Amino acid sequence: MLDIRFIRENPEKVQQATKDKGYDVSISDLLKLDDERRNLQQQVDELREKRNANAGKMKGGKPEQALIDEGKQIKIELAERETYLATADKEFNDLLQKVPNIIFDDVPVGGEEDSVEIKKVGEQKTGATDHLDFARERDWVDFERGAKVAGAKFYFLKGDLALLENAIYQYALDFVLKKGFTYMTVPHMVNTRTALGAGFAPRGDKEGNEYFIEGEDLTMIGTAEAPLTGYHADEILDEDDLPKLYVGYSPSYRKEAGTYGKHTRGLFRVHQFNKLEMYVFCLPEKSQEMHEKILAIEEELWQSLGIPYHVINIASGDLGAPAAKKYDIEYWSPVDSNYRELTSCSNCTDFQARNLNIRVRRKDGSLETVHTLNGTAVSLARSLVTIIENYQTEDGKLMVPEALRPYLGDRETL
RNA sequence: GGAGAGGUGACCGAGUGGUUUAAGGUAACGGUCUUGAAAACCGUCGUGGUGUAAAAGCUACCGAGGGUUCGAAUCCCUCCCUCUCCGCCA
Numbered sequence: 277m278l279d280i281r282f283i284r285e286n287p288e289k290v291q292q293a294t295k296d297k298g299y300d301v302s303i304s305d306l307l308k309l310d311d312e313r314r315n316l317q318q319q320v321d322e323l324r325e326k327r328n329a330n331a332g333k334m335k336g337g338k339p340e341q342a343l344i345d346e347g348k349q350i351k352i353e354l355a356e357r358e359t360y361l362a363t364a365d366k367e368f369n370d371l372l373q374k375v376p377n378i379i380f381d382d383v384p385v386g387g388e389e390d391s392v393e394i395k396k397v398g399e400q401k402t403g404a405t406d407h408l409d410f411a412r413e414r415d416w417v418d419f420e421r422g423a424k425v426a427g428a429k430f431y432f433l434k435g436d437l438a439l440l441e442n443a444i445y446q447y448a449l450d451f452v453l454k455k456g457f458t459y460m461t462v463p464h465m466v467n468t469r470t471a472l473g474a475g476f477a478p479r480g481d482k483e484g485n486e487y488f489i490e491g492e493d494l495t496m497i498g499t500a501e502a503p504l505t506g507y508h509a510d511e512i513l514d515e516d517d518l519p520k521l522y523v524g525y526s527p528s529y530r531k532e533a534g535t536y537g538k539h540t541r542g543l544f545r546v547h548q549f550n551k552l553e554m555y556v557f558c559l560p561e562k563s564q565e566m567h568e569k570i571l572a573i574e575e576e577l578w579q580s581l582g583i584p585y586h587v588i589n590i591a592s593g594d595l596g597a598p599a600a601k602k603y604d605i606e607y608w609s610p611v612d613s614n615y616r617e618l619t620s621c622s623n624c625t626d627f628q629a630r631n632l633n634i635r636v637r638r639k640d641g642s643l644e645t646v647h648t649l650n651g652t653a654v655s656l657a658r659s660l661v662t663i664i665e666n667y668q669t670e671d672g673k674l675m676v677p678e679a680l681r682p683y684l685g686d687r688e689t690l
Numbered sequence: 691g692g693a694g695a696g697g698u699g700a701c702c703g704a705g706u707g708g709u710u711u712a713a714g715g716u717a718a719c720g721g722u723c724u725u726g727a728a729a730a731c732c733g734u735c736g737u738g739g740u741g742u743a744a745a746a747g748c749u750a751c752c753g754a755g756g757g758u759u760c761g762a763a764u765c766c767c768u769c770c771c772u773c774u775c776c777g778c779c780a
Contacts, residue, residue: 319738321749328749331761333707352772511738512700637700641719641735 278375289451293378296385301374309368316361322352324565347360371459373472377627378596380564383592383601390591391604397575404610406666408542410674411437414690418542422606429508429532429547433660436690440676441550443657443683448552448654449523451577457523457554462503464526465494469488470506473631475598475624485530499502500524500648504555509632514647519558523653526551539616542661551658553646556649559636560626563647567623570651571603577653581661581677584608586615598624607662618658621651 283290283303291303327350334343384392411417416437422430433441449450453459468478476498477484487496498501504524513520528551532540551650554573558566571587578585590602599622626645629635635643667675673689681687 316741317749321740324750325748327761331708334760344760349760351760514700637718643737 277372277627278377278628279626280372283375284310284312293592294376296379297376297595297597298387298593299374299376299597301371301376303375306371306375308370309622310446313361313364313368316357316364320354320357320361322450323350323357324686326350332597333553337511339628339634348581351413376595376627377600379592379595380601380623383595384587384589386591387593388591391588391594392591393586393588394603395575395587397579398608400488400556400608400613401610401666402613404567404665404668406541406611407544407661410664411542411660419542427547429545431543432546432548432593436674437660439684440674440690441660443662443676443680444654444659445525445550445552445656447680448577449525452523452552452554452573452578452653455521455573458506460500460507460522460524462497462500462524462526464497465531466497466502467493469494470509470632471495471502473509474502474505474628475596475631476502479615485532486564487529487531496529497526498530499528499551499650500526500553501555504553504650505648506632508557508634509680510644511611511634512643513557513634513636515559515636518636519556519562520671521559522555524553524555526553528655532573537571543657544616544661551655552653554621554651554653557629557634558649560644560647563623563649567601567603567648567650570649570650570677573607574605574621574651576654578605578618581663582679583618583666585618590620595622598627600625600627609662609665611665618662619652619655620648624648624650642665 278290284307287303287307294301294303301462319570327347330347331341334347337519345352351565384390391587408417414436416434418432418434419430422432422499466474471486472478476495477486479486479488479495479498486500488494489496495502501524503526504522506522507522527548529548530546532547543549554570556566556570575585585605585607588604588606590599592602602622604617606616608614609616622641625647628648629646634645634646634648637643662673663677667677669675669689675689676684676687
C-alpha cells in the first residue's frame with residue numbers, strides 16, 4: 277500500500293496513476309475517510325486521557341464512589357466512540373488497500389499494446405517445429421497422463437527434456453550466484469497476510485490466479501516472490517546490510533483460468549512450473565539503479581544461452597498494483613515469427629515493503645520503508661519452449677546450447 | 691496429534707491489578723580523557739497514530755484477537771508461534 281501521508285500531499289498524482297493503471301478508486305473519497313477517521317481518533321484519545329486521569333486519582337487509598345461513577349460514565353462514552361472509530365478505520369483501510377502503487381514518469385501510459393520496445397538483440401529466424409510437436413515426437417512430455425492424474429494443463433516431463441530443465445536450472449543458478457545472490461528454497465504456501473502483502477489476489481477473487489488450501493489460511497505460491505517478500509516482514513534492517521540479494525527456487529502454481537487462446541499451447545502456459553526468481557531489498561534511492569542491474573543480469577543470462585530477444589518497458593495498464601515500473605524480456609519465436617514473454621522484472625518501490633512492515637535503520641538513526649524488486653532468472657517451462665524453438669538442427673535433433681553442456685554430461689545434441 | 695513450559699523494545703532480561711512515564715544490562719550514537727584506540731566516566735537512545743514551523747503535549751502498543759474492571763504487561767477466553775517430552779514419520 278501507499279503511505280497515506282504521500283497521498284495527502286500528492287492526491288492528483290496518485291489519482292492519475294490509479295487511472296493510468298486501470299483501477300477505479302476515488303482518492304477524494306479516501307481522503308474524506310481519512311479526515312473522519314482522524315477526527316474520531318482525536319475524540320477517542322481525549323476520552324482515554326480523561327479515563328487515565330480519573331484512574332490515576334484512585335491510586336493507593338480506597339477509591340471514592342464519585343470517582344468510580346465518573347469512570348463508569350467515561351467507559352460508556354469511550355466504548356461508543358471506539359465502535360465508530362473501528363468502523364471508520366476499517367472503511368479507510370479497505371479503500372487504502374485498493375490504491376495501486378504510483379508509476380514512474382518514464383512508464384508508457386496505456387494498455388498492453390502501448391508497451392515500448394527499448395532494445396532488440398539477436399537474429400530473428402523463422403520456421404521451426406512447434407515445441408509441443410517436437411517434444412511429443414521424442415516422448416519428452418506427457419500432457420495426457422498429466423490430465424489423468426491432475427487435470428488439463430498439468431504434465432510430466434520425461435527423459436532428456438526433464439534433464440535439460442535441470443541443466444538450465446543448474447546453469448542459471450550458478451550464473452546468478454556469481455552475481456552475489458544468496459540461494460534460498462522457500463515455503464510453497466504462504467499465509468494470507470504474506471500473499472496480500474506481496475500483492476496477490478485474495479481468496480474469493482474471481483479473477484485471481486491462486487490456488488488455496490481448504491480449511492487453512494494458506495495460498496499456494498504463484499512465484500517465490502511471495503515468500504521472499506515476507507521473509508523480512510516486521511524487521512528493521514541495517515543500512516549496512518543492504519542491498520539483500522536473494523534468489524529463490526520453487527514451483528509456481530497458477531490457475532490461469534480463462535486464458536485459453538493465443539500462446540497457451542503446450543508448456544507455454546501451464547498450472548505448474550519451476551522458476552528461479554531474483555528478489556532484492558534495497559535502499560529507496562538505489563532501487564532504480566538496481567532495477568537496471570536486474571534487467572542486465574537477465575539479458576546477460578539469455579545472451580549467454582544464445583536466445584534472440586527484445587526488452588519492453590511495460591505500459592501502465594499492464595503493471596499490476598505493486599509495480600512502479602516493469603521490464604519484460606520477450607524471446608524471438610521462430611514458430612510464431614513474433615516475440616513471446618520470457619522473463620519479467622519489476623521495481624515495486626516501497627509498496628510491498630509497507631504492506632509487510634519492512635524498514636531500514638538509516639545511519640542517522642531514522643527509519644524508512646525499504647524498496648523491493650523482483651526479476652525472473654529462468655522460468656523453466658518457458659525456457660524449454662524457447663530452447664526447443666531456437667535450437668532445432670537440420671537432422672531433427674535438439675542442439676544443446678554450449679553453456680548448458682557441462683550440465684548435461686557434455687552432450688552436444690539431444 | 692497428546693502433555694508441559696514459554697512469547698516483554700535492535701538484543702538480553704525484570705515485572706502476578708493502581709508510584710511502570712516498561713527497571714536493569716548489551717549494542718548503537720554523541721561527549722570527556724588519549725598521539726590514536728581500548729577501558730572508564732557523562733549524556734542520548736523503542737514503534738505507530740495525532741499534533742507542531744520545529745518541539746511540547748495527548749494516545750496506543752508487552753505474540754494476535756476478544757473479555758472482566760473505575761483502572762490490565764499483570765486476571766479470564768480463543769487462536770498463533772517457540773521450546774521440552776511422547777506419538778507418527780521421509
